[in-house]
Amino acid sequence: MPFLPISRKDMEERGITRLDLVYVIGDAYVDHSSFGPAIISRVLESHGYTVGIIPQPDWKNDESITILGEPRLAFLVSSGNMDSMVNHYTVAKKHRKTDAFSPGGQMGLRPDRAVTVYGNLIRKTYKHTPIILGGIEASLRRLAHYDYWSDQVKRSVLLDSGADLISYGMGERSIVAIADALNSGISIQDLTFLPGTVYRCKTLDHLEHPVLLPEFDQVKKNKAAYAKSFAIQYKNTDALTAHPLAEPYGNQGYVVQNPPSRPLSTQEMDDVYDLPYMRTYHPIYEEEGGIPALSEIKYSLTSNRGCFGSCSFCALTFHEGRIVQTRSHDSILREARLMTTEKDFKGYIHDVGGPTADFRAPACKKQLEKGACPNRNCLFPSPCRNVEASHSDYVKLLRSLKEIPGIKKVFIRSGIRFDYVLLDRDPTFLRELVKDHISGQLRVAPEHVSDQVLYYMGKPPHKIYQEFLRKFDECNRKTGKQQYALPYFMSSHPGCGLKEAVELAEYIRDMGFIPEQAQDFYPTPSTLSTCMYYTGLDPRTMEPVPVTKSPHEKAMQRALIQYRNPENYDLVYEALRRSGREDLIGYGKNCLITPKKGSGGSRGSSIQGKLSKKPGGRSESFDGQSKARNLKKKTIRNVHKKKDR
Numbered sequence: 001m002p003f004l005p006i007s008r009k010d011m012e013e014r015g016i017t018r019l020d021l022v023y024v025i026g027d028a029y030v031d032h033s034s035f036g037p038a039i040i041s042r043v044l045e046s047h048g049y050t051v052g053i054i055p056q057p058d059w060k061n062d063e064s065i066t067i068l069g070e071p072r073l074a075f076l077v078s079s080g081n082m083d084s085m086v087n088h089y090t091v092a093k094k095h096r097k098t099d100a101f102s103p104g105g106q107m108g109l110r111p112d113r114a115v116t117v118y119g120n121l122i123r124k125t126y127k128h129t130p131i132i133l134g135g136i137e138a139s140l141r142r143l144a145h146y147d148y149w150s151d152q153v154k155r156s157v158l159l160d161s162g163a164d165l166i167s168y169g170m171g172e173r174s175i176v177a178i179a180d181a182l183n184s185g186i187s188i189q190d191l192t193f194l195p196g197t198v199y200r201c202k203t204l205d206h207l208e209h210p211v212l213l214p215e216f217d218q219v220k221k222n223k224a225a226y227a228k229s230f231a232i233q234y235k236n237t238d239a240l241t242a243h244p245l246a247e248p249y250g251n252q253g254y255v256v257q258n259p260p261s262r263p264l265s266t267q268e269m270d271d272v273y274d275l276p277y278m279r280t281y282h283p284i285y286e287e288e289g290g291i292p293a294l295s296e297i298k299y300s301l302t303s304n305r306g307c308f309g310s311c312s313f314c315a316l317t318f319h320e321g322r323i324v325q326t327r328s329h330d331s332i333l334r335e336a337r338l339m340t341t342e343k344d345f346k347g348y349i350h351d352v353g354g355p356t357a358d359f360r361a362p363a364c365k366k367q368l369e370k371g372a373c374p375n376r377n378c379l380f381p382s383p384c385r386n387v388e389a390s391h392s393d394y395v396k397l398l399r400s401l402k403e404i405p406g407i408k409k410v411f412i413r414s415g416i417r418f419d420y421v422l423l424d425r426d427p428t429f430l431r432e433l434v435k436d437h438i439s440g441q442l443r444v445a446p447e448h449v450s451d452q453v454l455y456y457m458g459k460p461p462h463k464i465y466q467e468f469l470r471k472f473d474e475c476n477r478k479t480g481k482q483q484y485a486l487p488y489f490m491s492s493h494p495g496c497g498l499k500e501a502v503e504l505a506e507y508i509r510d511m512g513f514i515p516e517q518a519q520d521f522y523p524t525p526s527t528l529s530t531c532m533y534y535t536g537l538d539p540r541t542m543e544p545v546p547v548t549k550s551p552h553e554k555a556m557q558r559a560l561i562q563y564r565n566p567e568n569y570d571l572v573y574e575a576l577r578r579s580g581r582e583d584l585i586g587y588g589k590n591c592l593i594t595p596k597k598g599s600g601g602s603r604g605s606s607i608q609g610k611l612s613k614k615p616g617g618r619s620e621s622f623d624g625q626s627k628a629r630n631l632k633k634k635t636i637r638n639v640h641k642k643k644d645r
Contacts, residue, residue: 353414
């Protein structure tokens with residue numbers, strides 16, 4: 001099966017005079033099942049619709065949107081696999097230099113707020129053609145939302161884009177239902193009944209018992225009203241329990257969100273991933289070096305979607321939902337065998353997973369009949385007694401993959417929930433993870449060590465992570481391996497002040513190495529944490545939450561995570577003084593940095609940064625440019641000699 005048409009010439013070669021649907025995307029065109037636009041377009045094609053792709057049109061040129069002509073049914077619009085604002089800007093709101101979803105990593109081939117810009121560009125030329133938004137950017141902006149980049153509450157993207165409908169979440173069901181309805185002659189204005197969609201209307205007379213959200217003007221001006229609205233939305237993200245939500249916009253009427261689409265069955269998941277993807281980028285990008293994002297996932301396998309982990313800073317609850325959906329072993333093994341026939345395949349599967357690698361079933365059987373509990377999380381603040389923790393199916397899948405001729409190694413790079421691993425009384429998965437599926441290092445995400453911060457993150461207490469490390473080390477000893485857990489930590493999350501940031505720095509000191517990456521909390525649309533960040537309230541309880549917004553204090557928190565870097569000295573020094581922790585400035589073994597030198601206040605240094613020891617005992621000066629990486633190599637043998645704080 002060839003690539004989908006991207007030009008009139010392609011249409012002519014396939015005998016198409018007019019396409020049913022034209023899909024405008026912010027990414028380059030990659031026909032691989034890890035790319036949302038590829039899935040949606042291939043699903044539509046499998047239902048008999050002709051689909052053309054306009055990848056990364058020049059939004060400054062009106063004609064760029066007309067190259068495939070006017071579609072018979074509708075334009076589809078997506079920013080691509082990433083939110084365009086996250087794609088373009090760091091958490092410090094600085095421009096990124098590269099775009100992994102563009103040819104050669106080139107930045108600047110899509111606009112800021114891509115779905116809004118593309119929607120208006122289409123509407124400028126095609127006044128009456130239906131426009132349907134989809135993908136992560138539109139999904140998380142489907143109702144009023146806090147916009148970090150402008151520091152204000154924005155209205156539904158449906159109103160600003162000129163579009164008619166949003167297909168939110170994982171859109172295979174809703175996009176086919178929309179296409180079928182339009183194909184049958186139903187007007188786009190009458191599509192008010194489809195799950196997984198958002199639409200505009202003047203009255204609510206057609207709805208039975210809708211849940212009325214606070215008015216947009218109210219949530220824009222009143223942070224408590226915003227938090228209340230978010231809490232209602234958060235409890236209405238499950239297909240089996242959600243109600244229609246109506247957000248009033250004064251004289252403009254309402255934006256209505258229908259309940260989410262039902263999760264896909266295993267057979268339906270198989271059908272989606274068994275479609276005839278080309279599994280690569282379009283050949284027009286070859287001269288520019290291809291699409292960097294593809295190399296990260298080309299030899300990875302998607303085994304599930306959805307997540308019942310419900311981390312506060314993650315948008316998965318709003319986008320994929322909490323009910324885990326899985327592919328069958330047969331489907332995954334078929335794709336793995338297909339990989340072995342590709343000329344660039346070296347025998348290594350880079351990942352087998354999804355949002356959370358080791359979730360291969362819903363949290364409990366109750367979810368399949370009654371949905372995810374609207375007032376109870378599965379793992380937080382403690383695991384629900386109904387959670388059925390088992391890795392047996394995942395272990396069986398991994399073993400089957402290893403037996404395929406041509407496959408040398410099967411890695412797991414998606415995150416695993418270490419608290420879920422501990423819930424499983426059978427140690428087989430952890431033992432085989434250590435023995436067969438990592439290479440020296442296991443990346444895990446405890447995120448922090450302060451129980452206060454972890455509570456606001458929706459993560460388990462720090463002692464749970466410490467228990468996981470103990471069992472991880474035990475498995476390593478039993479298998480005769482020396483492997484290490486490399487943690488990810490986050491700074492400046494709601495609930496985290498300098499006191500908690502210093503607590504994390506002390507833990508890092510005791511680990512014996514500095515994490516290579518320090519991540520500031522990024523307030524992206526439609527997460528619990530972003531609601532806390534904007535309102536200063538926990539929408540779950542409406543209690544106040546301490547929030548760090550000052551760029552300077554955020555910089556101090558981030559510097560504390562990498563306190564050994566000489567470039568961070570002044571920030572670390574100030575942070576320790578401000579938090580009353582001068583005891584950590586000095587020459588003792590527990591100190592983070594040395595005092596400033598001389599009456600002129602010249603810069604001191606990190607003790608460990610100035611002098612570090614190799615495993616053999618020889619000391620050498622620390623090169624600030626290689627900082628964390630070199631230090632990690634020198635001290636990694638002590639990585640798990642930590643204090644349980």
